[in-house]
Amino acid sequence: MTAPLRVLVVDDEAPAQRVLVRMLQAAPGVEVAGIAGDGMDALDVLAHERIDLMLLDIEMPRMAGIELAARLSPTPAPAVVFVTAWPQYAVRAFELQVADYLLKPVRPERLAQALERARAQLAADTAAQRIGTLEASLLALREGVPDTRGSQVWVEWGTGRLRLALEDIEWFAADGDYVQAHTAERGYLMRDALNRLETSLPVGRFVRVHRSTLVNLAAVVRVGNAANGQLLLTTRSGATLAVGRRAKTRVKDILGA
CATH class of the missing domain: 2.40.50.1020 (LytTr DNA-binding domain)
Structure with missing residues (x-):
């Protein structure tokens, strides 16, 4: 049985949080793992919970969504989908390799598409990591890279x-x-x-x-x-x-x- 996609909702407006949570609860294979009011709160959740995907607003107090995503870039894990009322950040968002960019108000079918894109990104990252670990090990052996395990x-x-x-x-x-x-x-x-x-x-x-x-x-x-x-x-x-x-x-x- 496939594990559910654990999603963290990050938005500083309670009505927007409730809308996203309702749509996520209706989506198959999804678990709402937490809610955060801004980027700083989200970091606290990430420190203690396994999160697969963040639905991330952009303009928030203390730490904006773009800043939080940049801290996780360029290998976003968890995956990131921006959910915002501001279209002007789209180019910067995709430079950070986010899975999708949704404009409010979010339609359920559009959210479903974003969830599938996030799943695909997470699957691709996992496969690349498996292959890369083997290739890196072979390279290290060939080049005689010093073993610094424990540092x-x-x-x-x-x-x-x-x-x-x-x-x-x-x-x-x-x-x-x-x-x-x-x-x-x-x-x-x-x-x-x-x-x-x-x-x-x-x-x-x-x-x-x-x-x-x-x-x-x-x-x-x-x-x-x-x-x-x-x-x-x-x-x-x-x-x-x-x-x-x-x-x-x-x-x-x-x-x-």
């Missing part, structure tokens, strides 16, 4: 902190005065600077491929080129990372590509 970093999570193993992190990205640590599932915020972090990581495990990006060598499963000749790396979760011009030759040599 870890602390990241922000809800109202507390979460410990992540370095082997689970695919890349680090500078984010203003902070750093985003990206796993196959989502991105996590760190109170750190990328330059300082780089000096604290095990030698030979993470490589600077761009002034704002450090990549876990064991997470790289594919090397390719964009139309303009820029080197692109694909991680085991399917994320594509650009390599800076100055780092291109060094990165190719390290990966044997």
Whole structure:
């Protein structure tokens, strides 16, 4: 029996919450796992509950929907469907790889379509992760990447902190005065600077491929080129990372590509 799709409704207006909950309760194979009033409340729920999909409003107090989705990008897990009265955010939303974008008032048939798109996205992410894990393991063996199991970093999570193993992190990205640590599932915020972090990581495990990006060598499963000749790396979760011009030759040599 297929597990129900666990959905978190994130909206700061109670009437909108009630409408979505009623439609979700009428949808087959769906479970309402929680309700949150804004992005900060949603982070608290995500810290304690397994959520497959967020129905996410955009303009909310404390933390807007776009900001929350960006924290989970580019590998949104849970999947995200924006439900909003504002059409002007659609382009930015799909840049964050959301499953769908619904305009209020939401029609039941349109919500049903969005739920199917979310299921398809989650299934594709799971399959890519399985294949990527095998490919990454083979690459690590071939290149002799040092084994750093047990090494870890602390990241922000809800109202507390979460410990992540370095082997689970695919890349680090500078984010203003902070750093985003990206796993196959989502991105996590760190109170750190990328330059300082780089000096604290095990030698030979993470490589600077761009002034704002450090990549876990064991997470790289594919090397390719964009139309303009820029080197692109694909991680085991399917994320594509650009390599800076100055780092291109060094990165190719390290990966044997």
